[in-house]
């Protein structure tokens with residue numbers, strides 16, 4: 535027993551170290567493949583770099599918010615409700631284009647925040663597909679949709695809130711609804 539132990543222990547230690555290194559290497563690789571570093575903006579100023587994670591439909595959120603969204607999406611799926619992200623994190627270039635389009639259509643809904651001021655630029659806000667598409671942002675049919683109804687009952691458990699009175703957008707969810 536003692537002899538087996540004395541021979542086996544170094545191998546066990548070496549094996550453990552190799553496994554630990556593999557885990558670290560894999561984590562690094564995952565971060566590089568699915569996580570993209572991006573500059574976040576708040577109050578018109580860059581506030582640092584965040585790591586983005588894919589949430590489907592070619593959309594991204596800050597990694598911890600992405601994990602919360604994916605958990606919420608899985609819970610909704612169990613209830614037969616499909617949640618699709620139409621807009622997650624926006625870089626400065628994207629927000630600038632969206633704002634220019636908003637100005638060009640004479641500031642009509644949906645409202646777009648000035649570049650540097652959108653919750654989408656912090657990677658914490660997400661626009662979720664709420665049908666029917668093409669209707670007003672707060673159309674009663676959107677409010678009655680199973681997607682909106684499910685989110686109204688469950689989204690806050692995952693840290694997502696819709697403040698319809700404030701934004702008048704059924705699809706916009708963020709930490710405080712703004």
Ligand SMILES: [Zn+2]
Pocket residue numbers: 621654659660661705706707
């Ligand atoms: Zn939004």
